[in-house]
Structures are given as C-alpha cells and as structure tokens.
Amino acid sequence: MSKSNKHWYARYTGDYYQKTRHLTMLQHGAYTMLLDYYYSTGKPLPSNDVSNDVSNDVSNDDQLMRVCSAFDAPEKDALMFVLNEFFERTDKGWVNSRVEQEIEKKNEISGKRRAAMQAREENRGKKGNKTSSNDVSNDVSNDVSNDVSNDVSLDDTTTTTTTTTSITRATTFGIDKSIPHYVDKKLWDSFMEVRAKKKAACTDNALNLILNVLKRVDSAGGSANEVIEKSIMSGWTGVFPDKAMKKSAVHKNFKDQDYNEGTEGFKVV
Numbered sequence: 345m346s347k348s349n350k351h352w353y354a355r356y357t358g359d360y361y362q363k364t365r366h367l368t369m370l371q372h373g374a375y376t377m378l379l380d381y382y383y384s385t386g387k388p389l390p391s392n393d394v395s396n397d398v399s400n401d402v403s404n405d406d407q408l409m410r411v412c413s414a415f416d417a418p419e420k421d422a423l424m425f426v427l428n429e430f431f432e433r434t435d436k437g438w439v440n441s442r443v444e445q446e447i448e449k450k451n452e453i454s455g456k457r458r459a460a461m462q463a464r465e466e467n468r469g470k471k472g473n474k475t476s477s478n479d480v481s482n483d484v485s486n487d488v489s490n491d492v493s494n495d496v497s498l499d500d501t502t503t504t505t506t507t508t509t510s511i512t513r514a515t516t517f518g519i520d521k522s523i524p525h526y527v528d529k530k531l532w533d534s535f536m537e538v539r540a541k542k543k544a545a546c547t548d549n550a551l552n553l554i555l556n557v558l559k560r561v562d563s564a565g566g567s568a569n570e571v572i573e574k575s576i577m578s579g580w581t582g583v584f585p586d587k588a589m590k591k592s593a594v595h596k597n598f599k600d601q602d603y604n605e606g607t608e609g610f611k612v613v
Contacts, residue, residue, distance in 0.1 A: 353383040354446060363430075370422035377412045378426060379443065386447055388437030389427075408438075524555065526562045531572045544581035554583055561585045 364375065382389055390407050409415065414423045431438040523532055539546060558568040571583050 353379075353450070355379075359442075367426075368422065370419060371426055374412045374414065374419070374422045375426045375430065378408075378423075378431075378438075379440075381411050382440065382443050383447070388434070388439045389431065391433055391437045524559065524562070524568075526568050527558060527572070528569050531569055531576070534576050535572050538576055538579060539581045542579070542581045557583050557585065 364372065367375065378389060389411075408423065408427075409420065412419070412423050414420045427433075427438055431440050433439075523529060536546070544550070558571060561568050561571055566585060571585050574580075575583050
C-alpha cells in the first residue's frame, strides 16, 4: 500500500455493527484499534513465532498489547477475544479476510488513478512538444513571408522605403498586419484585446475590413483613433464611424448655436 493511502480506509458502519453487536465496549475498542493499525501498515497484524506456539495466547505479545494499550487482565482478555473472533493466525501474522479484500481493492483503484495521471502527463508533454514545434515553424514562415513582402515592395517603386516608414508592422494574435501611421498602436492593441475577450474572429479578412473602414475615415478627414476609442469604450468588436462621430456632429458650441433657428413667423409676447 502506498504511503498516501495509509491515512484513510473505508469503514462500513452497517457491516461492522451487524457483526459486532455482541461485543463489549472494551472489545469494540480493541477491534477498532486493531483495524486502524492493520490498514495503516497495509499488512497482517504481528504475532509471536507460530512455529513453536500454536496457541492463540497473546499474553506475551508485547507489540499487540502496545497497539491496543492493553495492560491489565480485562483489556488483554478483550484483545484475545477479538483476535480469535475476527482474525486468523497464519505464518504472516493475524489476518482478517475482509481487510485484505479492502486493501487489495484500494491498491487496484490507486494503481488505475496513478496510470491515468501518468497518461495525462504524457499527453501534456506531447502537446507541449507539438506546440513548440508549431511555434518554430510559424516563426520561420513569418520571417520568410516578411522577407518576400519586403523584397516585392522594394522592387515595385523606389519611393516604397519612404512610405513604409509611416507604417508599423504589428503582430495581432498571430496575424501579421500593417498598421497605418494614422492608427495609434496602443489603441489598436487595446481594441484587439476587446475583440479577443468577445471571441471575435481575428482572421485576415476581418482585420482587413476594419482597416478599410479606418482608411475611409482618415481619407474623409476624420480621426481613426477616435473611432477605435469609441469601440473600446463601448465594448464593440467592430468600428462604426457614424456612431463614433454622431455626438460631435450633433452638439455645437453654445456661442455658435442659433437659438432663433426654426422660429420664423412666431410672435414673441
């Protein structure tokens, strides 16, 4: 029996009291202490050398008497009665068949749990190795794609180098996107966190659609960052220029507001 399994055992009170109703209080105490010791060691109770002693007298068995704290005559009698009633003396010691069955059952269950735990740990190790290999392959593929894209852009025009200085390369949840110069990177990262928490798709197509909307906002003289801020504060997974700019379009400064607008034809009394 493993060390961790020695601290507890299943005690079936119904079965116990059905077979021990005839015991006295001293005998109950002796039996309980013997069971505790039996389960805690996981092996039969110690006995004298049975090769020369065929009797069941335990008067000279100091170890069992210490186990049950049996020091006077009534306590020793209770100990001997319980041993003769519920245990069998063998060359291995005092054996209780029910206890042996429970220990075997416990060891079998523990073995299955241990095997299952080892299998889970092995699976985790395999998954970890697979993930690390995927990370390496992704890094290599990203590096290659970046090199290819850079080579193509440099070959297209001689002015590409000046244009790319205003564009920040940012990896967003595994997707390498070109963030325009008019978009604040910190705002963009915060917006991506909102989308991740909302479990929104972070595919190339989805991000391209968002960037196209922001591009139209910037081309129209609007602020792409204000649109992103509104989405972050509202917990939106998309960008909505109309909603973001609605408030600023409706409200005007008090000094610029024409409070007589629409009141033509009415007489003031």
